[in-house]
Amino acid sequence: MEEPLETGTYVLRSLIKNIDLTADGESETVRITCVELWEENLYIGTSAGEVLHHVCFPPDPNSPNEEPSFILASRQKPPTLQTTGQGIQQILILPAVGKACVISNNTLNFYTLPELSPGYANVNPLTCGWVGGVDLEADPKDPAEGVAVMLGLRSKIRLVDVGRQSPKRFQDIDFGGCQTSVRRGDFACVADSRSYALLDVQQQRKVPLFPISSVDDHSPDLSSTFSDEASIGSGTLSRTMSPDPLRNTIQQERGHRKSSSLNVFRKDGEGLGADLLRPGSLQRYGFDSPLSRRNGSRRVSAADLLPDTSPRPELGKPLPSLPPGSFDSRPGSTSPSKPIVRLKPLIASPNSQLFLLVTGTAVDEPCVGMFVNLDGELDRGTIEFPNYPDALVVDGNGLNMASSMAGEEMGDEGYVLAVVQRSTFQGPKKDIEIQRWDIEAGEGARAKEWLNITTIYPSAVEESIGLRSIMAPVSIGMPEVAYKLAMKPIHLAAGSVTKPEPNTKREREEEDFVQRLCRFNSQIAFWHGDQISWIVRNPTVMKLDSRLRLAQATSIGSDALISPQRDLIQNIFNDIRDARTTNELDYFSLRYIRQKAALLLFMDLIVQTMANVVVSEQEKQYTEQALVESEVDPRIILAFLPTIQDEVIQSNEGIWVQGGLRTLLETFFSQNDLNKLPTTIHGPYGENILFVVKHFLQIWRRKKGNPSVTDGGQVFPTVDAALVHILLLIDGEESSGTSSSGSVRTELYAVVDNGVEGFERVVTLLEQFKRLYVLSRLYQKKKLLSMVLATWKRILSGEEDAGGEFVEGELELRKYLSKLKDRKLVIEYATWLAARNPKLGVQVFADENSRVTIPTNEALLILRQSAPNAVKDYLEFLVFGKKQSQHINELIAYYLDIVLDELKDSPESRSILIQSYETYRALTPPKPTYRQFITDNAVQAEWWHSRLRLLHLLGSSHGPAASYDVEKILTRLEPYIHELVPEMIILNGRQGYHKEALHLLTQGLGDFDTAISYCLLGGSSIFRPPSGFVPEDSLPTRDEQAILFDFLLLEFLAIENVSDRIERTGELLERFGSWFDASYVLNLLPDDWAVNVFSAFLVNSLQRLVRDKREATMTRALSMAQNLRVNDQFIEKSKEIGPILIDSEVKSP
Structure with a gap:
């Protein structure tokens, strides 16, 4: 759907075309003079004096884009009291009472709505120049007994209560020649041919304002003079009057006499005024009334229509001063030979407190609009027009910033629309100028714009243009808005977009929903030639979308290549960044504009990338920010990327986007082959696009669980898979190894560690990119323990892991196993690890802090069966780490197996041992002990370390370690007694062969320090570590040590x-x-x-x-000395005790 670019505040929408202005079709000289609409009824007045009544028929519900149609219901020619004139001058609709007032050739007729049948059977036509003044504060649709209207008669304004049964006069106001009036409650702003005045209808007070034309030399007091009936409402912009007061007075008297002969509103012999003279109906007038009103007569006489000849009282307030510079002032009197310019009075009321009045000097000269409040004082600033308008309407109550600050409604923007002469290259043309009235000079520039009538209607002529605000606003549908905002399906394919199988039902529902929102009120009718249009406030979405269409390419043709103008698009995005929404339509409109602007900015990145241009960092950041703020469906963005577009998940119906976005996408994909987009990571593709999309997707992931996201079940799996894919592409260019803070690899870890949707696809991607360690982290998040261990096993077994992050994999596996509760998994992978790395594997079995505890006997059984190479390490861990000496014998046996097997199979190893003895003997004192020597010069081989451990265990002489079978060990060592000298020394000492042991230490090894230690320790623990502890009870006595030293002396002497x-x-x-x-x-x-x-x-x-x-x-x-002391103590004690007699029986032999 291609529509014209409409960036202005207002747009035209056709109401009816090709109107038959005459019955015979000859309508070249006939023009439309006025228009009014009520419900489905359109009333058109023509210069031929006819009222055309059209009835609107709604469009077919099954054809949403079809426009309503109008059918001519009747063509009427109201009766007139004059044979010549302008035809239909006014059509005033009074819906509250179901009546209409029509003025044709200065003749007023009443009709009944809607068919325009005669309104009152016994009311005759009335000569009247103008009818109106309906209170704008009242709701025109509220049922009422009567509606007060103002009739502009020759010498007065007559207030008439138009009821359903009959019209009744209830008040006359002494203001003759009234040509227009606008009323707000008790106040009405009126104008005659010369000046404006403010009337208090109830209190009968008048405040003179200012002249319509500044060159008029008549005082405001004379503004009530009604010069000529034929000029009332004629629409003439200027006329020439004689300055002769006498002649004017004569003309007025003639006019009055003519009016009085008509017997206005004659009914059953009584005039309309008789109803007002019944008891209880007398009024108090602020102006002097004719004598006939005061004498109580029940019949309207000719005097009622004659001018009031009594002196007039002084009028209420002095004339307010005009703003300086509004227009040039002229002398108070003019030359009799110079004509006076008569300008048409123009009054409008933007709100309940203000009236807008236009004053100037001449038709083709600049003029100003001035605001007057209900006190008759100038309010606000003036607005300017290039020349005096033919017609003027206001739209909108105006923004009230004070109310906004107080938390109240701000209102809507206020505009003034005026039909003025516009200078163009083709000469002066009639056009409609639009400007704000609610902006003060200090609040911002009052920008002006044109509706461009001549562009829309090139055949327009000056006389055919009309502008009017109708009685009540009308709701107007705009299908083009609904087309842009309604959701439409689109299928994203590889490098293209297509329309999926139609879902007529849902599309219809979406269109119906949006069309219900896309109704816009308008009260301004515009006519030209034989057609009538609405002037509608241009919806926000249309204005902004037109600006975007201007910015999306360097030309505005429908086939123009999309080449976004970034600066223009960013300006539009900035304009709506803080915009507030008050209804659903605003929400959908701003969302559409934001998303379209964001897409255009992203398209600019695509275009620049295809041109191999790297854009600035600022442009990338702005695009990313726009994508985030617009909340555009990430699947749409991914469709642009040839390497990522396969991650998009969509239903059979595709993705539902707003219609305007679908059009944009279809256009762009049809113009560009995205499969040719360069995909080098370290180039424009990576710099311009991948990093922007990466950040955009990372922010989208935060919305998980948000119920407002449409199609979340498809969006978030797409986001996760695409984000992982992008991170893998970028990280693939980095070096392998562990991640650093802030790196892409860290971001990849964060994604998988926080969980992903679309799990299977992410697994496939990680397998495809051979990122097994990242895959294991993903399994950890899903608590798939067996898969984690299996993946680590694959890495440790040598399968390629492109990232190379599992640097200390075996240690990581060991730590992980200690945290698991699954006994079966722990045993399985601990056994596998023990077979691969015995030292680490056995730690799992021996770890007392592990969540799965394996008894020692069971662990030994498992290791003997599945990892025999790890049994020794497990025993070492038990003996040396856990100090469980009960396993020393078995451990010694393992050490012997290792050492003896090595010596048996490797002559080189035997040579190394013998060479170590020779090297040690060659050292000059002082020198370390042999144990220290072989420890410091250890060979990096398993058998060597096992031998050191063996010496340590054999040399221990306390606890269970001393209970090993010496004879059995000697038997195994016998073939290698020359290679295993330290072992033989220890075993000889265990058997008590100290002399042989010392001989080997001195003569075989030359380790004199160890020999001395042997004598001191009695042969125990001579090869223990330096920090080894020897219990005191295991040390030999001094005599035993002396014997050992005697043996050692003999060896030293040898x-x-x-x-x-x-x-x-x-x-x-x-x-x-x-x-x-x-x-x-x-x-x-x-x-x-x-x-x-x-x-x-x-x-x-x-x-x-x-x-x-x-x-x-x-x-x-x-x-x-001690003996002497003891004897002395004995003697002293004996003396102290004294003798003791012991009785005894002496027996004789």
């Missing part, structure tokens, strides 16, 4: 190297000489050794002998 022999022997005797007998040592030492070798020993020995002798002497002395 050292092959003489210098080493002397040095080691001297050191031993010096340090541990107290354990030796001097005579024994002296007998062993060679005679050829110098005394200084063992001088320290001799000195210490002699000192020890002297010390021992002195200690013995002192001991004996102390013993003697």
Whole structure:
């Protein structure tokens, strides 16, 4: 559907075309003069003096785009009292009483609605120049007994109560020649041919205002002069009057005499005024009344219609001063030869407090509109017109910012529409100027615009244009708005959009729903030639959409390539960013505009990407923000991306979008082959699009669970899958390994860790991109424990994981197993891990903090069956980690198996051991112990470490560790006694073969420090760790140590190297000489050794002998003194006790 671009405040919508203005069809000289509408009835007045009554027939409900049709019901020519004139001048509808007032050629007739039958049987036509003044504050549709209207007679304004049965005169106001009036409650703003005045209808007061034309030299007091009946309501814009007062007075008298002969409203011999003279109906008038009204006569005489000749009282208020510069002032009197310009009075009332009056100098000169309040004072600023308008209407009560601040309704925008002359390149043309009236000078620029009548109707001529505000607003449908806003299905395919199978029922329901909203009130009728149109406030969606259509391409043709103008689109988006919605239509309209603007901005990114251009960061951020704020369906955005569009999930009916969006998408996809869009990540595709869409989808994920999201069951799986897909594409270009804070990989983790919808599709994507670790995290979120473990097993087994994040996978697996409750899974994967990495695997079985506890015996059984290589590690963990020494024997057996198997199969390993002995013996003192040496120079091999553990266990001499079977171990070690010297030393010591053990330590290893430790410790724990603890009860006695030292002395004296022999022997005797007998040592030492070798020993020995002798002497002395003291104590005690007689029976032999 292609419609013209309408960006203005108002648009034209046709009401009726090709009107037969004459019965014979010859309507070239006949024009429309006035229009009125009531319900389904259209009344058209023509210059031929006919009233055309058309009846509206609604469109077919099954054809929503069909316009209502009008059928001519009747063509009437009201009777007139004049043979010439302008034809139908006014049609006044009074729905409250079902009547209509029609003035044709200055003749008033009453009719009954709607068929325009004669209104009153016995009321004759009346000469009247103007009828109106219906109270705008009253509801025209409310039933009433009568409606007060104002009749503009020659010398007065007559208020008539038009009822259903008959019209009744109830008041006359002394204001002659009234040409127009607008009434608000008790106040009416009126005008004659020269000036404006404000009337208080009830209090009969008049406030003169200002002249219509500033060049008029007549004072406002003369404004009531009615110059010529034929000029009333004639629509003439200017006329020439003689300045001769006398001549004018004569003309007025002639006119009065003519009117009085008509016997107005004659009925049964009585005039209309007789009803007002019954008892109780007398009124108090603010103006002097004719004598006939005061004498109580029940009959209307000719004097009622004559001008009032009594003196007039002074009028209420002084004339307010005009704003400076409104128009040029002229002298108070003019030259008799210069004609006076008569301008048509124009009055409108925008709201209940204001009247708008137009004043100027000449028809083709600029003029101003001035606002007058109910006190007759100027209010607000003026508005300007390029020339004096032919017609003027106001629309809207105006915005009230004070009410808005107080939390009340602001009202609606106020506009003034005026038919004025417009200068164009083709010359002056009639057009309708539109401007705001409710904006003060300090509140903003009062922008003006044109309705562009000549563009819409090129054949328009000046005389045929008419503008009028009808009695009551009419609801007008705009199918083009409904077309844009109604939801339509669209199917997103690979790089294109198509229309799915039609769902006539739902589409019809959507259209009906929106069409009920797309009703717009209008009260302004515009006619031109033989057609009538409504001037409708342009809906927001139409204005903004027209602006978007101007911004979506460089030309406005329907086939123009979409090339969005970003600056224009952003301006539109900014204009509506803070817009408030007050009804459903506004909500749908703003949502449509926001989404269309956001789509155009995104299309701009697509266009730039296809041109291989990287856009600025600011443009990308604005586009992203627009997408987020518009809440556009993310599936639409994804349809643009060739690598991501497969993630879109939609029903068989497709995606439901507003009709205007569907048109835009269809156009863009038909113009562009998106499959040719470059998809390089490190290029425009990634920079312009992927990162923008990524952020957009991340924000959409936050809406999960929001019931307001349409098709959430399809949208959110699409969002999750597409977001994962985009993150995988971007992250695939990054290096493998663990993630860092703020990286794309961290975002990917966050998505899967928080759970995704469309689980199966995400799994497929992760498998496709070989991101197994991320897949395992997804399984963790779904609590699929077996799948997590299975995926980790795949990674650890060597299957490709493109991300490379599972760096310490085995450790991660071990930690994860300790947190599980599923015993079967824990045993299965702990066994698998133990077989793969025994040290880690056995920790699962031995972890006392694990949620699944496996008894030791059961764990050993499982490991022996499924992971035999891990049994040793498990035993090590139990023995060394948990200090469970009951498993030492079994562990020793495993160590022996490892070491002996290695020595059996590897000559190189045997050579390494023998070489280690030679290397150690070659070291010069001081040197570390052999154990420290082999620990510091350990070979990175399992058998070597097992041997160290074996030495540790064999060297332990306390607790259950000392209970291993020495004979059995010796039997196994016998083939390798030369390679396993430390082991043989320990075992000899266990058997009590200390001499052999010390021989191996000194002669085999050359580990003299360990040999000394052997003597001190009695052969126990000589290969223990330095921090090892030896219980005191396991240490040998001093005598036993002395024996061991004697053996060691013999071994030191047998050292092959003489210098080493002397040095080691001297050191031993010096340090541990107290354990030796001097005579024994002296007998062993060679005679050829110098005394200084063992001088320290001799000195210490002699000192020890002297010390021992002195200690013995002192001991004996102390013993003697102690003996004397004890004897002394005994004697003293005996004396103290005294003798005791013991009776005894002496028996003789």
